[in-house]
Amino acid sequence: MAEVEIKQENMVYGKSKLMLPNVMHYCPGCSHGTVHKLVAEVIEEMGLEHDTIGVSPVGCSVFAYNYIDIDWAEAAHGRACAVATAVKRLHPEKMVFTYQGDGDLSAIGTGETIHAAARGENIVAVYINNAIYGMTGGQMAPTTLLGMKTATTPYGRDPKLNGYPYKIAQMLAHLDGVCYVTRQSVHTPANVRKCKKALRHAFENAMAGKGFSLVEVVSTCNSGWKLSPVASNEWLEKNMLPFYELGDLKDNKE
Amino acid sequence: MAEKEVKLMKGNEVIAHAAIRYGCDGYFGYPITPQSEVMETLMELKPWETTGMVVLQAESEVASINMVYGGAATGKRVMTSSSSPGVSLMSEGLSYLAGAELPCVVVNCQRGGPGLGTIQPSQGDYFQACKGGAHGDFHLIVLAPNSVQEMHDFVGLAFDLAFKYRNPAMILADGAIGQMMEKVVLAPQRARKTNEEIAEECKSWAIYGKPESRERNVVTSLELQSEVMEKINLRLQAKYKAMEDNEVRYEAIECDDAEYVIVAFGSSARICSATVEMARAEGIKLGLLRPITLYPFPKNPIRELAERGVKGFLSAELNAGQMVEDVRMAVNGMAPVEHYGRQGGMMFSPDEVLMALKEKLINKK
Amino acid sequence: MKETVIIAGFGGQGVLTMGKILAYSGVMQDFEVTWMPSYGPEMRGGTANVTVVLSDKPISSPIAHEFDVAVVLNQQSMEKFEAMVKPGGVLIYDTNGITRHPVRTDISVYTIDATAECARMGQAKLFNTMILGGYLKVRPVVKMENVMEGLKHTLPERAWKMLPQNEEAIHHGGEIIKQIR
Numbered sequence: 028m029a030e031v032e033i034k035q036e037n038m039v040y041g042k043s044k045l046m047l048p049n050v051m052h053y054c055p056g057c058s059h060g061t062v063h064k065l066v067a068e069v070i071e072e073m074g075l076e077h078d079t080i081g082v083s084p085v086g087c088s089v090f091a092y093n094y095i096d097i098d099w100a101e102a103a104h105g106r107a108c109a110v111a112t113a114v115k116r117l118h119p120e121k122m123v124f125t126y127q128g129d130g131d132l133s134a135i136g137t138g139e140t141i142h143a144a145a146r147g148e149n150i151v152a153v154y155i156n157n158a159i160y161g162m163t164g165g166q167m168a169p170t171t172l173l174g175m176k177t178a179t180t181p182y183g184r185d186p187k188l189n190g191y192p193y194k195i196a197q198m199l200a201h202l203d204g205v206c207y208v209t210r211q212s213v214h215t216p217a218n219v220r221k222c223k224k225a226l227r228h229a230f231e232n233a234m235a236g237k238g239f240s241l242v243e244v245v246s247t248c249n250s251g252w253k254l255s256p257v258a259s260n261e262w263l264e265k266n267m268l269p270f271y272e273l274g275d276l277k278d279n280k281e
Numbered sequence: 282m283a284e285k286e287v288k289l290m291k292g293n294e295v296i297a298h299a300a301i302r303y304g305c306d307g308y309f310g311y312p313i314t315p316q317s318e319v320m321e322t323l324m325e326l327k328p329w330e331t332t333g334m335v336v337l338q339a340e341s342e343v344a345s346i347n348m349v350y351g352g353a354a355t356g357k358r359v360m361t362s363s364s365s366p367g368v369s370l371m372s373e374g375l376s377y378l379a380g381a382e383l384p385c386v387v388v389n390c391q392r393g394g395p396g397l398g399t400i401q402p403s404q405g406d407y408f409q410a411c412k413g414g415a416h417g418d419f420h421l422i423v424l425a426p427n428s429v430q431e432m433h434d435f436v437g438l439a440f441d442l443a444f445k446y447r448n449p450a451m452i453l454a455d456g457a458i459g460q461m462m463e464k465v466v467l468a469p470q471r472a473r474k475t476n477e478e479i480a481e482e483c484k485s486w487a488i489y490g491k492p493e494s495r496e497r498n499v500v501t502s503l504e505l506q507s508e509v510m511e512k513i514n515l516r517l518q519a520k521y522k523a524m525e526d527n528e529v530r531y532e533a534i535e536c537d538d539a540e541y542v543i544v545a546f547g548s549s550a551r552i553c554s555a556t557v558e559m560a561r562a563e564g565i566k567l568g569l570l571r572p573i574t575l576y577p578f579p580k581n582p583i584r585e586l587a588e589r590g591v592k593g594f595l596s597a598e599l600n601a602g603q604m605v606e607d608v609r610m611a612v613n614g615m616a617p618v619e620h621y622g623r624q625g626g627m628m629f630s631p632d633e634v635l636m637a638l639k640e641k642l643i644n645k646k
Numbered sequence: 647m648k649e650t651v652i653i654a655g656f657g658g659q660g661v662l663t664m665g666k667i668l669a670y671s672g673v674m675q676d677f678e679v680t681w682m683p684s685y686g687p688e689m690r691g692g693t694a695n696v697t698v699v700l701s702d703k704p705i706s707s708p709i710a711h712e713f714d715v716a717v718v719l720n721q722q723s724m725e726k727f728e729a730m731v732k733p734g735g736v737l738i739y740d741t742n743g744i745t746r747h748p749v750r751t752d753i754s755v756y757t758i759d760a761t762a763e764c765a766r767m768g769q770a771k772l773f774n775t776m777i778l779g780g781y782l783k784v785r786p787v788v789k790m791e792n793v794m795e796g797l798k799h800t801l802p803e804r805a806w807k808m809l810p811q812n813e814e815a816i817h818h819g820g821e822i823i824k825q826i827r
Contacts, residue, residue: 078490082351082428092499098488100354101501102347103377109344110351116335117307118476121490139347142340229290289670289679315685349665401683454688461708462666462681464673555707630711 038149043067045076045096052090057254058246059088061213062155065223066126067095069230079122080114082107084131087161091126105136108143111150115233121236129170130160133195140195147204147238152231154241157248158192158269165251169193172270177251192270196243200277206238208276212245212268216258229279237279245271288469292432293459295467296300296362296388296452297322299436300334304471305386306357307335309348311367314400315456319362332473343474346374346387353383354500356479356487358440362388364456365406366397372415375449379419379517379576380502382486384443386436386451387421393626401626402456402548407603410453411576418514420521421466422528423575425546429463437468442528446520447486453575455599457548457628475573521577530573531582535561539568541642542586543634544608545597546572553597555631565643575604580611587615593642594618597634599627617642647677647702649787650710653777654695654727655719663800664717665696667778670750671788671796672700680708693722700787717781720744736824738781749827755827756784763822771808772815779819790816 037080045067058102070079076097076127085093085104092099097267102110107125115123125132140152144231159177160166166179170192200208206231211222222244229240245267247259254262290298296319300308310320320338328334335352339345345361363371368389378385389410408414410423422442423433432454439450441446479487484495491497505512531552535557536542545553548572559622560567570586572579583594593616596605602620609618621637623629629637651668655661662683672679683696697713699705716727717743724746731737733752741747742761758780764773775797783792797812 030505077492079553080355080488081491089503092501094498096497098491098492098497099501100351100488100501101381101503102350102500103373106343106347106374109339109347110354112337113307113309113335113348113351113359116337117352117355117359118489138340139344142344224438287673289666289673306726362659457682457708460683460685461680462669463708464679530709552707558706628709630709631707632711 039214043071047096047258048093049093051094051154053087055248056247056251056259057087058213058244059155061219062222062246063091063094063221063246065213065226066124066153068223069226070095070097070122070269073122073227073230075122075230078120078123080118082111082114084125084127085162086128086131088126088128088155089162095150096238105134106139107131107136108148108150109139111145112146112148115148115150117209118241119149122230124153124230124233126153127155128161129154129156129158129168134169134191137195141199141202144205144241145202146241149233149236149238151233151240151242153226154196154242154243157246158267159248159251161251165248172266194271194281195211196241196276199239199241202239203242204238205277206232206242206279208243209241209278210243210245210264210271210273210276212273214247214263218273223241242271243271245273288465288467289462290429291318291460292429292454292460293318293390293427294322295429295433296436297326298467299362299433301326301328301332301470302470303437303440304332304358304473305334305360305436305472307337307359308353308361309337309339309345310361311339311342311345311363313342313364313367313539315386315392315402315459316362316364318459319339319388320404323444331423332470334473342370343374347550348379349385349387350378350383352402353378353385354381354433354487355489356483358384358444358474360386360436362390362632364390364392364641365394365403368406368409372409374624375421376415376417377502379421380417381500382447382517383449383500384440384447385449385451386439386443386452390452391453391455393624399626400456400507402599402611402628403426403525403624403626404547404549405601405603405624406600407451407452407575407598407600410451411578411607419517420448420524420576422446422448424450425453425570425573425575426458427547429458429461429465429551432458433465433467433490439502446524448520453547455548456626466627525577527582528574529577529579530572531579532571533582534569534571536568536570536586538566539586540566541638542590542591543595543597543638544570544583544604546574546575546604548628549597549599552629552631553634557633559631559635560638567638572604578611580607583608583611587612591616595634595638595642596620597629597637598622599629600624647700647787649700649715649785650713651698651715652710652713652727652730653698653717653719653780654693654723657692657694659694661694661719662696664774664778665698666699667775667793667796667800668698668781668788669796670799671793674792674795674799675788677702677788678705680705682708683747688721695721695723712787713811714787715781717777719777724748736784738784740777751827754825756780756825758819758823760819760822763769763801763818769815772811775812775815776819776822779816780823782816783820787808
């Protein structure tokens with residue numbers, strides 16, 4: 028395909044220059060791509076592209092480092108907040124964030140997440156909650172809704188057998204070291220814009236040394252949910268949002 | 282009065298002092314007996330007010346080793362310390378550190394196991410330290426101090442080797458060396474590397490915010506393409522081969538005319554050096570070969586002793602027989618190789634080892 | 647010169663500190679020294695002991711199976727360490743709480759009633775330096791000026807005001823120790 032030159036006056040939208048031209052491995056319709064774009068835009072708009080270190084998880088977004096043009100460390104499963112803690116302590120002037128899924132941040136990494144938050148580490152955790160393990164083929168996550176079918180709950184999540192889903196955002200909001208907890212989504216253009224504002228606010232908190240921020244993004248996994256992208260967005264609105272309600276859970280102003 | 286700073290200190294305390302003196306940037310740890318004095322001493326010394334070194338008590342050994350991973354990824358000199366059960370929790374992180382080729386220092390002040398075991402000295406983690414100890418083909422550089430002074434010196438050496446090879450280095454001590462006090466001469470204060478120096482020396486791999494002058498760096502151990510992953514494995518193996526060729530360190534005591542040789546490391550080697558004195562007083566030509574690097578293992582010096590006609594080797598260890606396998610491989614059938622050990626936190630005395638030597642080798646027909 | 651000493655008693659009697667003062671005194675006299683404690687739960691009220699080796703040559707093993715001197719401060723330690731004194735060696739003990747006195751005849755035996763003396767003086771904190779004084783009277787392996795330096799290096803700075811009392815206790819320990827065999 029020939030390169031098309033776009034005149035500046037005709038430009039109505041461009042992707043962040045921090046988005047690398049690599050083809051994404053995410054499934055069509057996945058929320059990751061949108062959230063990656065928002066993170067890249069926030070970093071660029073804050074002028075932090077030379078001062079940001081990302082920590083990617085294990086899970087679908089393990090390859091986040093292939094898409095945003097900043098320095099990255101890829102952490103062991105669940106340990107991103109511990110890794111980010113040390114990076115930030117040793118480079119307090121830098122912007123340090125983790126990008127984690129619900130299995131990584133709120134199952135195997137619950138301990139690291141809670142303690143980094145409790146210590147008030149000046150980092151941001153971007154938390155993609157799609158209520159399922161995407162990378163490994165759609166198994167139950169701690170966030171899987173009751174009755175929801177997954178590879179390891181083929182008859183639907185039964186609390187007697189599988190326990191209840193939990194909301195780590197609510198838990199973290201109680202901690203003194205945490206300055207900001209919000210739950211967002213990117214399933215409509217309006218929600219995308221709100222989510223970006225939330226990310227920006229969280230990044231500003233970290234740079235201002237206010238403590239730990241969690242930006243939960245209630246997300247779709249159409250492959251894991253076995254739905255089309257459009258149907259996934261509808262399913263999210265109908266099933267996820269009543270349980271994972273959107274909005275700020277905590278926002279310390281000072 | 283003295284021109285040198287001679288102090289009386291515990292092995293664990295000296296690790297803390299040495300970390301500061303050798304310009305360590307960060308320590309991340311979790312308390313466990315018998316090594317808790319390391320972090321206690323650091324917290325008392327408050328190096329963040331002097332050298333700027335970060336000291337942080339983590340919520341677990343899992344967290345502390347991953348903090349080390351994060352710190353090491355930025356090109357800083359970072360370390361942790363623990364004791365056997367805690368090091369088991371760190372094994373996942375050690376595999377990732379080795380896979381991502383990150384330099385760091387880990388101190389294991391061993392206690393008896395398995396499981397929760399005992400809090401008394403042991404050398405039961407030799408296999409864990411020297412044979413990988415976690416998933417995948419990798420090696421740690423493993424140093425075995427036998428005195429409080431070596432506890433101090435090896436912190437500097439371990440950092441140097443870790444950065445030379447971009448590989449985690451372990452100081453494999455034990456409860457005896459950690460808890461014992463001896464005289465120690467502290468190194469002069471070495472300045473911490475500046476961010477600019479790190480950016481210059483580690484620009485090909487470290488992450489500290491991508492400057493315009495280079496491409497982004499990604500610290501990872503992940504590679505899903507087998508063809509590429511195999512190349513990474515081969516590169517790692519070549520690195521380990523270079524360590525084996527260049528970094529073997531050992532001490533040979535009275536080995537020149539020895540008819541029998543004890544192989545022992547760390548606190549065991551200290552005890553066995555008294556065994557050598559006792560044996561020599563009885564007219565037994567006994568020597569001691571003390572591996573200082575357990576990985577890379579001094580197999581050639583041991584093989585040469587066997588070739589020269591040493592009649593038997595005794596591997597004296599505070600375990601059920603671990604290093605003895607490496608001694609046997611080095612001797613390769615040229616002479617009998619026996620093991621003598623105590624376990625569960627018990628230590629042998631010099632005369633006990635001498636009795637074992639006589640029973641298992643000298644008087645055996 | 648090589649002196650291998652075990653000091654054994656209850657946690658809280660200052661056994662480990664006494665060993666440290668002795669070891670630091672040795673450092674001040676340019677000896678090689680090792681201080682090897684029993685450690686762990688013993689520190690919290692059970693028995694505690696420490697092996698101190700002073701030598702004018704490098705010390706091979708910090709662990710010993712026999713001792714030149716045993717300083718025994720409770721019955722459990724008597725049971726364990728009387729037998730481990732080298733023939734011709736020295737056993738020093740405080741008779742307080744001792745129900746089975748030493749029986750060996752091939753060693754020199756001394757008693758020092760420091761517990762009683764400290765109680766009489768109302769100075770329980772001077773117990774371990776008084777014992778140390780008794781030991782140094784029998785085995786003058788380090789000069790008194792080096793002992794005082796060792797004491798200074800061992801005590802935290804806030805306790806330096808107690809140095810004169812400790813020095814006095816060391817001298818007093820030398821006066822009250824008695825050879826019984």
